[in-house]
Amino acid sequence: MPAKDLIGHAKGLRSILKLYQTAFDQTYTDILDIAFLPSLQAENQLFQPILEKLKQYMGGGIPKVEEDQYFLNHKGKEIEFNLVAEGWRKIAVFWYILRNYPHLRSGDVILWDEPEANLNPSTLKGLAECLSDLSKLGLQIIVATHSYVLLKELEIHEARDLKFISLYTTDQQGVKASVATSYEGIEHNLIEKEFERIYRLDLGSWLERDNDGHQGR
Known part of the structure; x- marks a missing residue:
């Protein structure tokens, strides 16, 4: 699944992508084709518990497809997809693919680019739980x-055979990869370094204010 959502703008877009040369990556064409498959006559029971969790994260709503357009059925109202928050659209499409893609089974691979994009950080716990369950x-x-x-939520939920792979560049050898089995074991972790930098700045600012307060007494 790509980081950018096109489902909310899919009406007419699929025909354009099939007929004309565009700058869109093939990934977008593939995800649009899968996302607009008709509903299966019998739901994939393997993913049913995960589908229920994803439904809860969407506030109880489920996506509905009519022609080349998605709607989110939420509390009895059908909301056009381009009016739905992009993070919810992403979860809704993921729900629909798990429910209706007939070839998805144990041993297959799911690739997802920046699933956290446009999602409220509070929803990442649930998303990590679903990915871990899969x-x-x-x-x-x-x-x-x-x-x-x-990253931490995936570790907490103990995803099966979890590996952390950090990509970094060197002047002599180009792009290299560092592999770890825990978040703490990641080398060349720029995410951690930035959090530490902000923490130290915040701590320094707090200590400076505290010292100024003591000197003023």
């Missing part, structure tokens, strides 16, 4: 992320 069903989940919260 890994325990035998799917391989590969996520590209810059989110400390998502």
Whole structure:
């Protein structure tokens, strides 16, 4: 799944992508084709518990597809997808694909670029739980992320065979990868370094204010 959502703007777009040369990555064409598959006659029971969790994170609403347009059925009202928050759209499309893509089964791979994009940080706990559950069903989940919260939540939920891979560059050898089995074991962790930098700035500012307060007494 790509980081940018196009589902809310899909009406007419699929025909354009099929007929004309565009600058869109093939990933977008593929995800649009999968996202607009018709509903299965029998739901994929393997993912039913995860679908229920995702439904809760959408406030109880479920996506509905009519022609080339998505709607979110929320509390009895159908909301056009381009009026729905992009983070919710992402979760809704993920729900629909899990429910209706007939070939998704144990041993398959799900690639997701920046699942945290446009999501409230409070929802990452639930998303990490669902991804962890999918890994325990035998799917391989590969996520590209810059989110400390998502990384830690995946570790907390004990995703199956969890590996942290940090990509970094060197002057002599180009791009290299560092692999760890825990968040603390990640080398070349720029996310951690930035959090530490902000923490030290905040701590220094607090200590400076505290010292000024003592000197003023």
